[in-house]
Amino acid sequence: MSEIEFLNWVRGPAFEIATVIFIAGVVIRILEIFLLGRKRNLAEAKGSEMSSGLRTIVSRSIPDKNTFKRSSFKIVSGYIFHLGLLVTIFFFAPHILLFKEVLGFSWPSLPTAIVDAFAAVSIITLIAVLIHRLRDNVLKFLSSTEDYLVWLLTILPLITGYIAFHRIGMSAPTLLAIHILSVELLLVAFPFTKLMHTFTLPIARWYNGAISGYRGVQS
Amino acid sequence: MSASLEKGIKALKKEVDSTVGAFFSSCVNCGMCAEACLFYTESPCPARTPINKTEPLRRIWKQEYTLIGRIGKMLGLAKPVDHDFLEHWEKLVYDSCSLCGRCSMVCPVGIDITALIRKTREGLAAAGHAPEGLVGATKRAVTIGSPMGVKLPALMAQIKHVEKDTGLKIPMDQQGAEYMLLLSSMEIMNFPEFIEAIAKIFDKAGVSWTISSEAFEATNSGLQIGVSDIAAELVQRVVDAAEKLKVKTVISPECGHAYMAIRWDGPNLIGKAFNFKVRHILEVLDEFSKDGRLKITGKETQKLTYHDPCQISRRGGVIDQPRNLINLFAEDFVEMPEAGKMNWCCGAGGGVSSNERADELRLKVFQRKKDQLDVIKPDVIISACSNCRIHLEDGLEEYNMEIPLMSLTETLAEHLEE
Numbered sequence: 001m002s003e004i005e006f007l008n009w010v011r012g013p014a015f016e017i018a019t020v021i022f023i024a025g026v027v028i029r030i031l032e033i034f035l036l037g038r039k040r041n042l043a044e045a046k047g048s049e050m051s052s053g054l055r056t057i058v059s060r061s062i063p064d065k066n067t068f069k070r071s072s073f074k075i076v077s078g079y080i081f082h083l084g085l086l087v088t089i090f091f092f093a094p095h096i097l098l099f100k101e102v103l104g105f106s107w108p109s110l111p112t113a114i115v116d117a118f119a120a121v122s123i124i125t126l127i128a129v130l131i132h133r134l135r136d137n138v139l140k141f142l143s144s145t146e147d148y149l150v151w152l153l154t155i156l157p158l159i160t161g162y163i164a165f166h167r168i169g170m171s172a173p174t175l176l177a178i179h180i181l182s183v184e185l186l187l188v189a190f191p192f193t194k195l196m197h198t199f200t201l202p203i204a205r206w207y208n209g210a211i212s213g214y215r216g217v218q219s
Numbered sequence: 220m221s222a223s224l225e226k227g228i229k230a231l232k233k234e235v236d237s238t239v240g241a242f243f244s245s246c247v248n249c250g251m252c253a254e255a256c257l258f259y260t261e262s263p264c265p266a267r268t269p270i271n272k273t274e275p276l277r278r279i280w281k282q283e284y285t286l287i288g289r290i291g292k293m294l295g296l297a298k299p300v301d302h303d304f305l306e307h308w309e310k311l312v313y314d315s316c317s318l319c320g321r322c323s324m325v326c327p328v329g330i331d332i333t334a335l336i337r338k339t340r341e342g343l344a345a346a347g348h349a350p351e352g353l354v355g356a357t358k359r360a361v362t363i364g365s366p367m368g369v370k371l372p373a374l375m376a377q378i379k380h381v382e383k384d385t386g387l388k389i390p391m392d393q394q395g396a397e398y399m400l401l402l403s404s405m406e407i408m409n410f411p412e413f414i415e416a417i418a419k420i421f422d423k424a425g426v427s428w429t430i431s432s433e434a435f436e437a438t439n440s441g442l443q444i445g446v447s448d449i450a451a452e453l454v455q456r457v458v459d460a461a462e463k464l465k466v467k468t469v470i471s472p473e474c475g476h477a478y479m480a481i482r483w484d485g486p487n488l489i490g491k492a493f494n495f496k497v498r499h500i501l502e503v504l505d506e507f508s509k510d511g512r513l514k515i516t517g518k519e520t521q522k523l524t525y526h527d528p529c530q531i532s533r534r535g536g537v538i539d540q541p542r543n544l545i546n547l548f549a550e551d552f553v554e555m556p557e558a559g560k561m562n563w564c565c566g567a568g569g570g571v572s573s574n575e576r577a578d579e580l581r582l583k584v585f586q587r588k589k590d591q592l593d594v595i596k597p598d599v600i601i602s603a604c605s606n607c608r609i610h611l612e613d614g615l616e617e618y619n620m621e622i623p624l625m626s627l628t629e630t631l632a633e634h635l636e637e
């Protein structure tokens with residue numbers, strides 16, 4: 001297979017397969033949750049489930065002062081790399097072109113230099129996150145192979161993307177193919193790992209807020 | 220309560236619902252919940268991280284209710300849920316957790332970890348891995364009617380004393396009364412002043428109330444141990460009594476888990492909405508005060524602080540009422556750091572205090588409360604749960620601190636306008 005053929009395969013059939021697995025997997029996982037059902041609460045309500053649930057979806061993004069003090073590294077690093085991912089995935093001009101192809105609409109991009117900086121900072125932060133995970137007693141104890149796998153799958157597209165953009169080492173088509181392949185790995189693993197929290201987090205936060213809000217406490 | 224592994228697994232399966240699915244799917248193993256839990260911060264063993272306490276339930280959810288987990292199980296990759304495993308988890312689930320709810324307020328993805336631990340207890344109890352002390356209390360609750368073995372004659376004896384001291388009649392089994400009061404065994408045996416306080420306050424407020432001789436026990440050890448059918452039976456006794464006496468409101472006394480059991484879990488346990496209201500005594504007193512039925516005179520000049528019982532504040536939603544009431548008589552009321560919905564547990568809730576094996580740990584984690592108290596150095600601590608009160612006294616003694624405890628209801632009664 002030539003370089004170009006490889007790139008075409010990665011861009012074409014491989015990408016389609018990965019996307020289908022991703023979408024079908026996510027849908028199955030979400031259905032798996034909702035099909036379990038939930039009993040109606042029979043106690044007399046003191047507050048609204050809906051509004052407290054919605055509020056918690058937003059409010060849980062901002063930790064209270066003392067929680068921030070106790071877990072500042074986790075919170076700051078978490079914010080940085082999530083923001084970095086958001087910017088590099090959704091505001092890099094070539095990515096937006098791809099989204100336009102698939103979705104049919106687009107949005108303004110950020111200057112390449114800015115996206116580049118976000119990518120670099122995210123990579124550094126993710127490395128720091130891994131070191132923290134390997135050194136912290138609680139995290140060492142909690143972490144399973146899956147946690148490290150998910151870390152790898154997240155950082156790979158950032159690194160390969162960074163290398164492809166700066167054309168370090170190999171020729172451009174190969175670098176691009178490797179980058180796309182790393183994204184496909186991420187997509188395929190996504191529904192079956194912790195990466196799913198991207199979609200289930202609002203559901204979990206809503207339930208948390210609803211359970212608490214029903215009793216009249218904003219969680 | 221015959222127990223078996225099969226029953227344990229069945230009980231865990233019964234607990235799985237969409238909240239469980241959403242919660243477990245969202246955990247990113249960030250470890251932030253550890254820092255929210257006094258059983259970890261004061262005794263840092265990574266196994267005590269809140270989310271780890273839910274592992275038995277997580278395994279069942281994953282193996283039985285997710286596609287990938289079921290495939291794994293078919294390939295023989297599933298982690299076992301057997302007696303050894305559950306036995307190992309018993310100490311984490313019962314001795315190292317007071318169901319205080321603090322972790323649920325901190326988890327960044329919004330997992331109600333406390334609810335998951337509560338559900339995990341159902342499985343452990345059914346499989347026969349619940350602490351002896353709690354099993355005993357639960358058996359007594361079913362056969363005698365009270366976890367401490369307090370029978371009606373004991374209550375009647377206390378009531379006689381109260382009637383003599385106050386000159387007021389304690390209305391037993393009075394049909395059509397507005398309020399029906401529940402009591403915790405702890406109050407009957409250790410704090411009969413509580414009954415006296417209620418008698419005086421309700422007399423002054425001019426409202427009718429009663430105690431049922433058939434259902435006066437408010438605590439629900441079925442709930443603490445995690446056996447839903449027993450918990451339901453205990454709730455049903457209260458419901459029957461309330462319906463028989465046709466009362467409008469049932470009052471939960473100064474006890475945290477009693478309030479959780481009857482107010483929030485009760486109707487769900489018996490599968491039927493109540494046709495009466497349930498209020499915590501502090502909610503009732505705050506209403507009296509707002510209606511002008513509670514007239515308070517005189518001030519306490521000492522520096523007072525309030526310890527939030529977890530099940531009443533964070534898990535129960537009664538946060539402002541105690542503060543409104545304290546301000547009726549307090550000249551110098553100071554809040555400890557993180558007071559209110561983020562307050563720290565005393566360490567004895569959720570059945571921990573009925574579990575002798577946990578005594579040492581319970582006193583160790585009291586360090587958290589001590590640190591909070593050291594910041595404000597109060598003269599008196601007020602609380603609204605007799606279980607908290609007893610443990611606070613224990614803890615203060617252990618750490619050589621001399622701070623007296625006061626019950627909010629009793630203090631209000633002392634300040635009633637003549």
Ligand code: SF4
Binds near residue numbers: 247251253326328332
């Ligand atoms: S804080 Fe929440 S997401 Fe983090 S480890 Fe604990 S349960 Fe999991």
Ligand code: SF4
Binds near residue numbers: 317319
């Ligand atoms: S409920 Fe309280 S005691 Fe139990 S794990 Fe959570 S923070 Fe710890």
